[in-house]
Amino acid sequence: MKTPLPPLNTWQRLLLMLLALAMIAGVELLLRNEQARLSALSQQQQLAAADQVRTRLEKELNIPLYLTASLASYLTAKSGQLEAQELDILLAGLVRQSSYIRNIGIAPGNRIQHVYPLAGNEQAINLYYPDLPLQWPAIASMISSRRALLSGPLDLVQGGRGFIYRYPLYLEDGSYWGIISTVIDLAPVWQLLTNSAKELGIEVALRGLTTEGEVTPAFFGEQQLFNPRSLQLNVAIRGAEWQMAVKEAPVTGSRLTLLRLGLYTTALCILYLLSRLLAAVYRLRHSRDALTESEQRLRSIYDNVLDGIITVDRSGRIQTANSACSRIFGYTADALLGQKWTFLLANTQQVEQQIEQQMQQANPEQQQLECQGLRADGQSFELLLFHTPMPQAHYYKLLVLRDITERKRIEQLQNDFVATVSHELRTPLTSINGALSLAVGGALGPLSTQQQKMLEIAQNNCRQLHQLVNDLLDFEKLSSGNMPLKILPFDLLPLLQQLSQQLASSQQRQFELTADAKSYLVLGDENRVRQVCLNLLSNALKFAEPDTPITLQLLTHTQQVELQVDDIGKGVPAAFEPMLFQRFAQADSASSRAQSGTGLGLAISKQLIDKMHGDIGYQRLANGSRFFIRLPLANS
DSSP states (O other): OOOOOOOOHHHHHHHHHHHHHHHHHHHHHHHHHHHHHHHHHHHHHHHHHHHHHHHHHHHHHHHHHHHHHHHHHHHHTTTTOHHHHHHHHHHHHHHHHOTTEEEEEETTTBBOOOOOOOTTTTTTTTTGGOOTTHHHHHHHHHHHHHHEEEEEEOOTTSSSSSEEEEEEEOOOTTTTEEEEEEEEEEHHHHHHHHHHHHHHTTOOOEEEEOTTTTTTOOSSSSSGGGGGTTEEEEEEEEEEEEEEEEOOOOOHHHHHHHHHHHHHTTOHHHHHHHHHHHHHHHHHHHHHHHHHHHHHHHHHHHHHHHEEEEETTSSSSSEEOHHHHHHHOOOHHHHHTTSSSGGSSSHHHHHHHHHHHHSSSSSSOOEEEEEEOTTTTEEEEEEEEEEEEEOSSSSSSSEEEEOOOHHHHHHHHHHHHHHHHHHHHHHHHHHHHHHHHHHHTTTHHHHHOHHHHHHHHHHHHHHHHHHHHHHHHHHHHHTTTTTOOEEEEEEEEHHHHHHHHHHHHHOOOOEEESSSSSSSSSOOOHHHHHHHHHHHHHHHHHHTTTTOOEEEEEEEEEEEEEEEEEEEBBBOGHHHHHHHTTTTSSHHHHHHHSOOOSHHHHHHHHHHHHTTTTTEEEEEEEEEEEEEEEEEEOOO
């Protein structure tokens, strides 16, 4: 018969309870740490898998895009001159190097004249890019920026869907030659992405980024993958910006269950506790090494940026500075640390006031300031300062410093050149115009009909050149801020009546002026408003259909007066509308030849109206165009 165990006394039971609670607390603490580790491990594996998929996609897609760039370099070296037979041999070799190329098209003058392989792509021959209303604005922007563009997925004119990589080709003399387009077959690319993701046990989705930083809907995978909890990576594809989202893998719970059982059954085993301690030490050392490597990589990137970057604490003292900062200002890194960052500026008080005003806003954002920097040798220079408030408590702000001395020098040279040339041209042009006026007026005696006609042609061209010089001078004054304006109240209605009557009699055209009041007192410079109105009326006369009236309408708003100038004609091409108020902008070469003009009138008009605190704009009408200006009421 077994002897029963003696009962435990109160202290023993209490000690056992305390030990049990301590073991439970220790086990649960270890389980929580393990769950966090498994979650981190899962994220690391997910990141590694996503990086493999991204690397494979970048490699396979960039090969045909690099081949297109090499073809463009070859065509540039050949001055765009290639025979069809030679081109077929060259394109065949390029197509064989990538299984994803469906075809390569050559489009001199924006019209596709050669496609390889031709079989299955016949419908792309003679395709004229401006005839593609949905794609042409992006293509036109690509041509003007001289940057290649990867578009897609798109419906192809020859059938199917794919990506199109378009490369604008400029010859060595700077002239625009045409476009090289490479069509990437969509099916094998998606198959590659699907197989890679399946092989690594993840789900991926792709979407694009526009030049304005906006995101497009997902064109591969599920849109729901793009959420704040998902892993998102940038994909480096030539001519496009993509983002890849990866579905987060769930943390498995089976290992935690086994660990819980093992810990509770062997809680009193010292060896197991020791093994867990050693594992924790190992993980800590591994994390420390990874953190050190990450800091070194970040520091290397930080020191190789061309702009100076400094971080400043709340007291305004420099905490860190990269190598570029030392190069720009001439100080060593040690000499910068701990100094007030404002000692790098020549106009300290003005910059501090602007930054202080920004910091007082509810949500301060990045601020860009042009100021004077001060080098170690006391020399001042032009400096562009980017100021970004930092949300972290340790740092107060991030400052990016850029030396813009060379940029300012080039801008000044351009302005001086325009001003000098314009002033030097005015005097001889005035003399020439005066002499031609005397000759046309009969001061040199009777002229034959042919002589009279030739002198009038010369006089008209001289006037156009004189107007160009005046426009250049006006634009230079506006750009440099040296054009004074006399902002006074005046009545806009008599001014329009006088202008319409003058143009109606000189141009033999009909003007219809309607107004809903007897006077329109506005604030502005009357002479400059006259210049703007004359420019709008002259443009309407140039581009309106013959024998159609020009309609002028005055409208009164709450705080503004609006003038609308309507004409009946073809209107402004949709692709040209964003460039309408840029200098030297004209719709096309044919228009610029048929209708005289400098391409500065609307640009000057916009700057003048802006300086008078008004608005100017364009509206497309069903059968013509409408330009409008809005000026503030004198009593508003």
